[in-house]
Every structure is written in C-alpha cells, then in structure tokens.
Amino acid sequence: xxxxxxxLFRDGVPLAGAVDDFISTHRFPLVQPGQVTFVYRGQADEVxxxxxxSGFNTSLPMQRLEGTDLWALTMELPGxxxxxxxxxxxxxxxxxxxxxxxxxVQAHDPFGANSVCQGYGYKRPRWTLHDPEARTxxxxxxxxxxxxxxxxxxxxxxxxxxFRRSRSYPLLVVHDGPDYLRYADLKTVLDNLIHRLEIxxxxxxxxxxxxxxxxYTGDPRHARFIGEELVPALSEKLxxxxxxxxxxxxxxxxxxxxxxxxxxxxxxxxxxxLLQSGSFAFSDLGQHQKGPVFDPVVRFVNEYRxxxxxxxxxxxxxxxxxxxxxxxNRSMVPLLQAQGMQVNFEEARDAHNWENWRDRLRxxxxxxFPGPLWMVxx
Amino acid sequence: xxxQILLGPQRPAPNLRxxxxxxxxxxxxxxxxxxxxxxxxxxxxxxxxxxxxxxDLSLYQRAEEVFASEPDLRALKRERQDRLxxxxxxxxxxxLPTLAAARRLMRAKADPDLLLLEQRAAISQIRALxxxxxxxxxxxxxxxxxxxxxxxxxxxxxQREEVHxxxxxxxxxxxxxxxxxxxxxxxxxxxxxxxxxxxxxxxWSAGAMALSERIVLFHQKAPQGKNDAEVLDVGLxxxxxxxxxxxxxxxxxxxxxxxxxxxxRRFAPASCCTLDNGAMITLQDARVVLSARSxxxxxxxxxxxxxxR
Numbered sequence: 001x002x003x004x005x006x007x008l009f010r011d012g013v014p015l016a017g018a019v020d021d022f023i024s025t026h027r028f029p030l031v032q033p034g035q036v037t038f039v040y041r042g043q044a045d046e047v048x049x050x051x052x053x054s055g056f057n058t059s060l061p062m063q064r065l066e067g068t069d070l071w072a073l074t075m076e077l078p079g080x081x082x083x084x085x086x087x088x089x090x091x092x093x094x095x096x097x098x099x100x101x102x103x104x105v106q107a108h109d110p111f112g113a114n115s116v117c118q119g120y121g122y123k124r125p126r127w128t129l130h131d132p133e134a135r136t137x138x139x140x141x142x143x144x145x146x147x148x149x150x151x152x153x154x155x156x157x158x159x160x161x162x163f164r165r166s167r168s169y170p171l172l173v174v175h176d177g178p179d180y181l182r183y184a185d186l187k188t189v190l191d192n193l194i195h196r197l198e199i200x201x202x203x204x205x206x207x208x209x210x211x212x213x214x215x216y217t218g219d220p221r222h223a224r225f226i227g228e229e230l231v232p233a234l235s236e237k238l239x240x241x242x243x244x245x246x247x248x249x250x251x252x253x254x255x256x257x258x259x260x261x262x263x264x265x266x267x268x269x270x271x272x273x274l275l276q277s278g279s280f281a282f283s284d285l286g287q288h289q290k291g292p293v294f295d296p297v298v299r300f301v302n303e304y305r306x307x308x309x310x311x312x313x314x315x316x317x318x319x320x321x322x323x324x325x326x327x328x329n330r331s332m333v334p335l336l337q338a339q340g341m342q343v344n345f346e347e348a349r350d351a352h353n354w355e356n357w358r359d360r361l362r363x364x365x366x367x368x369f370p371g372p373l374w375m376v377x378x
Numbered sequence: 379x380x381x382q383i384l385l386g387p388q389r390p391a392p393n394l395r396x397x398x399x400x401x402x403x404x405x406x407x408x409x410x411x412x413x414x415x416x417x418x419x420x421x422x423x424x425x426x427x428x429x430x431x432x433x434d435l436s437l438y439q440r441a442e443e444v445f446a447s448e449p450d451l452r453a454l455k456r457e458r459q460d461r462l463x464x465x466x467x468x469x470x471x472x473x474l475p476t477l478a479a480a481r482r483l484m485r486a487k488a489d490p491d492l493l494l495l496e497q498r499a500a501i502s503q504i505r506a507l508x509x510x511x512x513x514x515x516x517x518x519x520x521x522x523x524x525x526x527x528x529x530x531x532x533x534x535x536x537q538r539e540e541v542h543x544x545x546x547x548x549x550x551x552x553x554x555x556x557x558x559x560x561x562x563x564x565x566x567x568x569x570x571x572x573x574x575x576x577x578x579x580x581x582w583s584a585g586a587m588a589l590s591e592r593i594v595l596f597h598q599k600a601p602q603g604k605n606d607a608e609v610l611d612v613g614l615x616x617x618x619x620x621x622x623x624x625x626x627x628x629x630x631x632x633x634x635x636x637x638x639x640x641x642x643r644r645f646a647p648a649s650c651c652t653l654d655n656g657a658m659i660t661l662q663d664a665r666v667v668l669s670a671r672s673x674x675x676x677x678x679x680x681x682x683x684x685x686x687r
Contacts (some may be wrong), residue, residue: 133390167416196628198601366601374595376413377584377624378387378555 002030002037002074005065013067028102033079033120038062038087039102040071046090047071050097052114052351053083053322062087081119081349082356083322107355108183116355127192127362128185134195135161137187142205144233148224149215153207155230157238158187160194160201168241170202170369171234172272173226175216175251175258177206183354189361197373198366203238205230209258213293216251216258218300220265226258227266245313248272248368252357253325254279257297263311264304271313272368276357277320280328301328310339316364317343318357320350379663380575382589382617385582386624386657386671387555392427393656397580398550400660400668405549406431412438412564413556413584424554432552435544437564440537448531458522462515462611469511470608476504477606477640484636501643508609508644512592515611519566538568545573555583555624558595562588562611571614579616583624586653589616594645596623598631607641618664621645626652626673632681639679650675651684659684 008022030037040047047062062071086097100115107116137160144153180186193199209215215222249270251259256278263270281294282301319329333345344367350356383397409432411418418438425432445452480500596607652673660668666686673681
C-alpha cells in the first residue's frame, strides 16, 4: 500500500474529517520513485482507471478503502513517464468517464480533456512556458486559393519577433497547426527557442484540414496543395530563403503521414521533416486491422516501404513508447536511414498526445534548424 | 587614458544610459551594430535607451557594398572564411578529446600527489592547443591583410577613410552585441582596433567579447550536446586579460564545479567575467574602477563578485 495511505489508516478507519485533510494536504496522484497511486473519492459500485497507454490493459479496477468513500490503485511507473487517464465510475448500472478532480494537471485535445499522470521526476520543460524576456512573434492569416481542393484554404502564419521584409527566413509548414498552437503551445515554444537563439527566426505556416481523416491519409490533392499551392503562395507573399534545407514540413499522427506523403511527392521541396507519432500503418502480411480510414495510409506506406527513396535531407522522428505506433515508427527508422537521409529518432515514456509532441519540439526543431546561439551574443 | 565600459545584454532592462551618463565625453556618439547583420542600423530602441543622438557607422552595409563591387576582395574574404572554418573543425578534432581527458582527471579519485600533476598537465595541453590555434588563425589573418593591401580598391579606401573620420570625431563609441564573428570581422576590415583603444567605448555582449584578446565561444546548456567552449579568433585586444561571458546565467552550468574550474584554469591568468543583464564593468587603463553585477570564475569553479580596485 502507498505509505501515505497507510499512514491515513494507521489508527484504523479514518473519520470523514481526516479523509478531507488527507485530500487537501496531498497532490494527486501520489507519486513515488517507480510507482504511482491514483485516488478517487465518491460513492460508486466500481471505479476503474482508464489509461491511454497502448499495449496494456487500459482499464484497471480500483480498490475501495475499507470504511471510506475512497478508491485507490497503485501501479508501477518508470521515472519521468507521462500518460493521460480518466476514472470510469460505475454507479447504478451507468458508467461515466470523469476527470481526476484532485489533479489539476490536464491535457487538452480536440476531443476534450484528460487528467495527466506525471511520473516521478517529470517536469514540464521551461521552454514550453511563457518567458517574459522573450520577444513574441505574431500570428496573421493568409487565404490560399486551392485548385487541388477547389476551394479557398485559410492558413495561419507565425511571423517571428522583429520580422523584417528585408530579411529572408526559413519556412516550416505545420499540419494541424492551430491544434499545435492550442494544445502544444507551439507559439510559446517558437518565441522561446528563437529568443534563446536555439533556432533561427523563422516563418511557420499553420495549416488545418477540414477533413484530416481523408486529406491526411495519403491524399494526392493534399500533397498538391502543399507543394504546388501553399509553398508558392507563401514564397510569393513572404521573404523566404529559397533553399530546400531552409524548408521544413511537420505533423503528428496522421499529420506525420501527410508530411511524409507530401515530401514523397515533392522530394526536392523540403529538406527537413519533423514527424511525431506518425500513423505509418503498413501490412507486410495479409490485411491490416486498423479500419477503412487507414486503407490509403497502408497503401502509401506499403508502397514507400517497397520502393523507398530519399525525400529530405534530415528527418526527426519521435514516438511515445506507450502508444501502439511505436512499432510502425521504429520500423520506419532504418528504412529512412538506408536511403542516405540523416534520421534522428527519439522515444519518450509518453503516449499519443499533444503534450508528448510539445515536449519533443525542442529536440526536433533545434536539430533540424540549428540556431545561431554559438556565435550570437545579443 | 583609456576607458571601456563593458555591459551585459540590454534586455530586459537596459543599463546603457546609465553607462553613457557615467562618461565625461565631448563629441557625438557613434555606434557599431554590425553584429546585427542585416538588421544593422535599426537603432530606434537604442536611441531611446541612450536618450541622445546616436549615429550608426554602418560597417556591415559598407562592407557589403565593397564586396558587391569588388569580386576579387569578396573571393579573398570567402577564401579566408573557408580556411578559418576548416581550421576550426581541425582544432575541434583535437580539442574535444583533450577536454574530455582533462574533465575525467578533474573528477578522478587517486593519490593527490599523482593526480595533481596529471591534472595540471592536462590543462596545459588544452592551453597549448588554444595558443597554437590562435597562432594559426593569426597567420591566416596576416595572409589576408597582406593580399588585401596589394589590392587597390578606391571604394574600400573611401569607406575606410569616412569611418575613421567619424570615429576620430566622436566623443564616445558604442559597440552592440550580435554575431561576434561578423562584428569582429567588420571592425577588423575597417582597421578600427587602434582607434577604439584611444576612445571611450561602451560595449555589450558580443561587442565586449570583440574588444578582448581572444574570442571564446561557450554554451554549456546548448541543445544537441555541442557545449565545449572553443577559441574562435583573436579579438581586438583593447581589453586585456579578460574572457567575457555574456548571458552567463543561461549559458553556464553553474552546478558543475569541475567543469567551471577547468574553464577558469584553461584561460588563466585572464579572469573569466560574467556579463548578464544589468552587469557593468568600468575599466580605466585596464584597471577595474567600477563593477556591478559581474562575477568572476574562481580556480575552484565558484563565482565571486568582481570588485573594483
């Protein structure tokens, strides 16, 4: 049993006031080196911990602590790990997924919020937090007429602090860009890394698809939009370095697939790729089991695996070890390296979520776009 | 009498005005912002900080004009830069293992009588390597200067004369930070070292580094693991016996005593002085007459306040 809970029960079943004190004087979940204890308080028939960890039983029953309305579960967790969870509360035949009300750390994504378990030693990187000393860039909007999609696409554009039309900037195109801003604090990260000179001042185009389950799965229209419409429109309107090494493409999950796919269709356009938890589903034998959405993904990845070729100079690949995609990502790395591309692969004790992707941004961006910090002292 | 005031970065709280107000000078203020490269001359904020008229010497822009109109000079400069870059890579090949060996010895547990001499020898090797590297760099600069002096470039001569005239007529010279190699190269190209030694100068960050005898690049917390300090070039030598460390708060790993001790001993007898935001070191005839918020690295890897004498 967790020692703090043991202490609560040292003199027998605690009174409600003692439980109140216990709750108010501790941070939850209770974290120790190598393990973590989740605590739920409330009347219920059953309570389960639902973890967003691939490869494990995602639903674990919690034990009611005798004589109280507390429920607890202790599990092993390696240091610096991070995963998202909710409690599944079974009451009167109904099941509700609820956030951990005692844990203020939450992660958000387009589907809502989850509670976040941070293992022993995890600290949110400082470069992801607002730095009052950092000059801030600005966001502007650009309309791009697309023949590929037969519509007009709105793209947000990040311009670095002290942006000057007389200078030339590297370009990074980000799939699911507004989600990166909202859930992975991308603007703060860019402001901070540029301020620290860890990356050069750069222009970042933040794209968003109205139908990513189609367009990000190896859709030739999307590749055409990126390669023949978006980049030329940006080059026309903004001062960009005209060199593929100064152009990058980035995305997470299906956004990683969309990045790899667009780069494969325009291999001379982007020198740098940043692929996070890419959904690189493939099938060596038989049919894949991931559902029809993944049919085009599997077709594209199978084809690329069959006839691989160099599609960028450098590729940074990251994936959480608590997500099923670790298998696909690990298997892509030697394939990409064998084509003569520089590949930097990073695994994290984390899962398929925006905070994992946020926490890897510094390593990825500074490797692909090294800044002038060695030579510049402002 | 020579006077230099060395400052840390001017963000978030500038102390340039305080430094300017502390100098008794007669004549206009000129500034070198060549380290800002293509942002050179964007000095509105700086003028506000100083609160007086300031004129930019436009060294970066002037040099660009000369290079654009003189392809031979541009090629010569390119050749020098390529040679310097290649030499830096070769220096690094020897430097990294030599530093690694010294670090290991600094951490080693052994009979102190045996260990002490090995540590000293390891540090001597690094110092010898740094000296050798500087000699090679100086030879490349000498070769460049010799070949350049044989070129007759009226535009370059006119530019140089104009800049010299502005500096001679100035009461105070400011040197901003930025890209330290670009800044140094431009000052060197216009042959300003001698003039700067005779003028009151206020320099911050890379500007202060450029005034010193050798340029030491450092960042002990850089991403991607490149974090061993290296000697880049000879400086202007206006400020002697000091290695200047702008942004020390964020660039130095203060928790690592062995590493800091090695850093300090490597560059001794020069003292390694921090220059963070708010720092100010006033040197009069090479003597520290005033010091605020600057620290010196000790031989044991600690920091102590730099005191005026």
